[in-house]
Amino acid sequence: MTSRLSQGQLIAAIGAAVLLVAMFLPWIGVSGPSLPSGVSLPPGVSGAVGDTSENVWKGSTLDVYLLITVIVAAVPALLALTDSAEEFSFVSAATFLLGVVAVILVAAWLTIDFPDGAERKIGAFIGLGAAAVIAFGGFRAMQEEVAGEI
Amino acid sequence: MDLNRLSQGQMVAAASAILLFIFTFLPWFGVSGGIISGGGVVTASKNFSLWEIENPLDIYLFIVILVALLPAVMTLVGGGTDGGGLAGMATALLGGIGTLMIFYQLFDHDFFGVGFSTKIGFWLGLLACAGIAVGGYLSMQDEAGGERY
Numbered sequence: 001m002t003s004r005l006s007q008g009q010l011i012a013a014i015g016a017a018v019l020l021v022a023m024f025l026p027w028i029g030v031s032g033p034s035l036p037s038g039v040s041l042p043p044g045v046s047g048a049v050g051d052t053s054e055n056v057w058k059g060s061t062l063d064v065y066l067l068i069t070v071i072v073a074a075v076p077a078l079l080a081l082t083d084s085a086e087e088f089s090f091v092s093a094a095t096f097l098l099g100v101v102a103v104i105l106v107a108a109w110l111t112i113d114f115p116d117g118a119e120r121k122i123g124a125f126i127g128l129g130a131a132a133v134i135a136f137g138g139f140r141a142m143q144e145e146v147a148g149e150i
Numbered sequence: 151m152d153l154n155r156l157s158q159g160q161m162v163a164a165a166s167a168i169l170l171f172i173f174t175f176l177p178w179f180g181v182s183g184g185i186i187s188g189g190g191v192v193t194a195s196k197n198f199s200l201w202e203i204e205n206p207l208d209i210y211l212f213i214v215i216l217v218a219l220l221p222a223v224m225t226l227v228g229g230g231t232d233g234g235g236l237a238g239m240a241t242a243l244l245g246g247i248g249t250l251m252i253f254y255q256l257f258d259h260d261f262f263g264v265g266f267s268t269k270i271g272f273w274l275g276l277l278a279c280a281g282i283a284v285g286g287y288l289s290m291q292d293e294a295g296g297e298r299y
Contacts, residue, residue, distance in 0.1 A: 061207045064254045068247055090239050097240050098247075101213055105206045113204045 004080045006144045012095050012137025013077035016070045019102075019130035023066060025123030026053035028115070053121055062109060066127065069098040073134045076141075092141035099135025106131055152226075157292040160222045163241050163285025167218035170211065170278035174200040176271030179255075197269055207251055211279065214248045217241055218282045221289065235293045241286030248279040 005013065031051050057063045073095045106128045110120060153161070182195035200208045221237040252275055256268065 061205050061251050061254065064251055065210065065247065093236055093239065094243055097243065101210070101244070104213065105210055108209045109206045113206055115204055
């Protein structure tokens, strides 16, 4: 099944799977004031203080873009899984393009657009790495397609 | 500068990109609210351009604008090369995703909370980004030698 995939397509598919998982990990954390010892909160308001973490699905446009990137990067692998003989010549280029833009967007979000006082969590860094892997996989797949045509 | 050297798709994409850049400075979102004070209600509202919100959409649309303008600029300045079929594909793909991302803001605006509303810049930006996607698609058609729609 994986033998039908080129090395670049396989790398991009692995990056897509990692990115999809990373999207559900914490990306941003907010630290609130801690309660003095011996003080308890009534039920239902325990989330109002202390540390809270959110994943990328909350409050950012990144979620829909990264989901599209995951889908495009995973298309060749999905076609191989379903034994489809279709080949899309633009998929590798699209994977590379979307991967590069994803790296730029996540890096910009982590630096320029990041909310003041919030904390960067592990999911954001794994997502950034996975986007870079997708871009590299797309680039490698493009190289392999060109080499195959010669 | 001879604009006749541009294909129909390149012209549509480039014009839409310039319009989108202008529209990013118009109000895109607004928030309003009110408080009860002294027996009366005091209301306040504030509008935000695309650049004033903490959201990666501004950077993404700036990339879309650059990608949409690049083939036209290269054709006008470079004398013929337009990046091949990839330029049209990249413009159509990024423009289409951009249109989807703008439209998605209607359902995903946690950063504003209650009192959120869309403004004129949002809808004009949506149309301009769709124009970029259409221009990219027409460029692909032009480059493939197919018929224009």
